[in-house]
Amino acid sequence: MASRPRDSFTFRDSELPMHLLSQLNGLRQSRVLTDVLLCSEEQEFPCHRPVLVSSSPYFRAMFCNNFLESSQARVNLQGISSSVLSGIVDYVYTGCITITMESVLPVMQAASMLHYVGLFEACSQFLQEQLSPENCLSMIRLSEILHCESLREHAKELAVRSFSDVAASEDFCELSLPELMSYLEDDRLCAEEEQVFETLLAWIHHDPFSRRGAIHDLFKRVRLRFIHPTYLFQFIANDPLVQSSTLCTEIIDSVRRLMLSVSSKCSRELKPLWTTPRRYTCRETLVVVGGRKNNEQTSREALLYDERTQRWQWLAKLPLRLYKAAYVCIHSILYVLGGLSLCMASGDSSVSATVYTLSLKTNQWRTAEPMLQQRYAHQSVSYLHFIFVLGGIGVDKKITPSLERYNSMFNLWESMAPMPTAVLHPAVAANDQKIYVFGGEDELQNPVRLIQVYHISRNLWCRLETRTVKNVCAPAAVIEDKIYIIGGYTRRMIAYDTKANKFVKCENLKERRMHHSATVINNKLYITGGRVLNAHDTIEDSDCFECYDPKTDVWTSKGSLPYKLFDHGSLPLVCVTNRPNPP
Missing domain, CATH: 1.25.40.420 (Serine Threonine Protein Phosphatase 5, Tetratricopeptide repeat)
Structure with missing residues (x-):
């Protein structure tokens, strides 16, 4: 059956505009129907008024109003060289122009004067491609002279992103x-x-x-x-x-x-x-350090997680293997404190008071002022300009109730009031001038149902017995005024509201977990590694990497660690990055 004929048909010839432009350019070159001469430096460029009027508001105003030029056969364009005018006339008739470093500024000035917006922005784009830390300040000055906002924005962005190099340039001091x-x-x-x-x-x-x-x-x-x-x-x-x-x-x-x-x-x-916040370029980055790797030996590895690429990067290795050290971050520096120092050759071990530090700026480990007491299996937490180290096992192989703090203001360790009850593997967190010690176990490995609270400003402890607390080998982390206690031979996670003085039930972990680590980045809780009890009550090492959002009360998998790991440190380390913010 024959198809019904169309009532109408719209034909659009995509080649016609370029064909017309080409024909007009041929007429210009042959001086056919040209009705005005654009003049510069005693050179004349024949043109068609309708073409100029159609291409530029400047020429539209000149030729379509009662200006003197509207009736003149010759128009002198002051301030534009003949070579630049030649290029612009070619651009008007062909849509093409070659921009070089020698010509870009006069072409840009002429494009601004004659109101060729597209050509002006093309010059700006060309200059943006030439930007470097050495010239971005002079480019900013140039953009202000030319009133070019796009160039100014890109040059300013490079200046703040490469501030170290820019500050060393000659222009900076001016x-x-x-x-x-x-x-x-x-x-x-x-x-x-x-x-x-x-x-x-x-x-x-x-x-x-x-x-x-x-x-x-x-x-x-x-x-x-x-x-x-x-x-x-x-x-x-x-x-x-x-x-x-x-x-x-x-x-x-x-x-x-x-x-x-x-x-x-x-x-x-x-x-x-x-109270001014950190700059956008200072970002908290997750660092995982130390611990027991693949259930084989104590690890010297330090890893950094790149949230953008979702990949792990290897940092400098710890100087030696440390079993059950403590880990904390303060002033953008990672501290590894104490631990059991293992000699692989002899098999001997010794309890350490050594403190190692790592800065992402240098990616080198250094030793810092040692602790007052040798210890391992202890806990550490930072608050303001202090690092607090508490509990653990000393050289006498007994659980110690001692507490010491490092004052970064004076580079000094000092002994503080000991815990009322010595416990091993509690959950520890600091908030609002207090350190909270939840649970743990005693020397007979019995769970301790206690909350011990240390008042930092008064150097005073108090304790509270509670049936709610029964955690061993569980980390704690603070988000706003809630302290989250995550697992500990259980799937349970609870949050202690320090303002309301009550516990809040949260979404359970997927598995019964202990010896894992937890930290907070951008108000989300990240847990790494640990050991899990499977359905057959068998303990297995884990390489899990999960994230908890307190706003939605939902756990999300972030993939896995490069290897199985437990008894490690997981910390937010602030680093400076010149990469632009994510959308």
């Missing part, structure tokens, strides 16, 4: 005070706060007589809360420029008083400076 302030205030700035301070010093020292008065305004842009106390009080506080400013010394004294008071509450004057 920045004005408002320009420098805008960088120091930028949340995208890729730099540690120590470097921010050193950079503002270098800027002032470039012209000390006219700039030293700016030290206070610049100093307030340094986020002091995220600077290591040793650097703050030994280097910054003693800097002559800082000491010359009464306002700067008052800020440092306020920080010192805040730290000595062991309080998270600061004065009204200090609060705007102290």
Whole structure:
């Protein structure tokens, strides 16, 4: 059966526009029907007014209004060289132009003047491709002269992302005070706060007589809360420029008083400076370190999890194998404390008080001030500028109730009041000037149904018996004002609400788990490894990697560790990255 004929048909010739443009260009080159000469540097370029009017608001205004040029056969274009005008006329008739580093600026200026927006942005894109840390500041100045927002944004983004290299460039010290302030205030700035301070010093020292008065305004842009106390009080506080400013010394004294008071509450004057959040480029990254690997031997491995690629990266190995050490992070530094030091050659072991530290900046292990007491199977937790180490087994092979703390402000370990009841493998967490010790087991390996609370500012313990607590070898982690106790020879997870003083039931783990590790990143709970009791009550090592969202009360699998692991550390380590934020 024949198909019914169409009532209408729309034909669109995709080749016609280019064909017309090609024909018009041929007419121009042959000077056929051209009705105006564009002139520059005694050179003339024949054109068709309708083509120019159609291509540019500038020419539309010139030729379609009562301007003198509308009736002239020759139009002089001041400020545009003949070579640039030749290229632009070719662009109008062909849609093509070659941009080079030699021609880009005059072409861009001419495109701006003649209102060729597409050509202007093409020049901007070409300059963006030439951006580097060495030239981005000069490109920003150029973009402001040309009023090119796209170039300015990309150059500024590179400047904050590559701040270390930019700060070393010749252009940096020529920045004005408002320009420098805008960088120091930028949340995208890729730099540690120590470097921010050193950079503002270098800027002032470039012209000390006219700039030293700016030290206070610049100093307030340094986020002091995220600077290591040793650097703050030994280097910054003693800097002559800082000491010359009464306002700067008052800020440092306020920080010192805040730290000595062991309080998270600061004065009204200090609060705007102290509560400023970390920059976007400072991100918490999950690090897994030490532990027992594949049930074979104590591991020296340290791994970093990249959330973007969902892959594990190997960091520098621990200097030696440590059995049941403690792990904690403070001031963007990973600490490995004590443990049982194993000699593979002789098979001997010794209880250690050594402290090893790792910074992602150097990826090198160093030794720090040792603990006062040798111990292993102990717990550690950080709070403000302190590290607390409690319990564990000493050289006498007995469970110790002792507590000691490291004061990073003075690089000093000091003994504190011991726990009322010595316990092994409790769940430990710090929140609101208190350390909470949940459960654990006694010397006879019996579960202890206790909550022991240490008041940091008063150096005082109290204890509370409760039937709810029955955890052994379970980690604890804090999200807002809730302390989550995860597993411990059970699938159960409970959250202790420190404000309401009550326990809240949470979604169970998928398996009965112990000897695992837990940490919090971006208000989500991550657990790694451990040992599990299967359906046949057999203990197996695990390589699990799971995430819990307290908002939805849901567990999600994140894949697996590179190997099975337990009795390890799992920590959030802050690092500076120049990669843009995820969408």
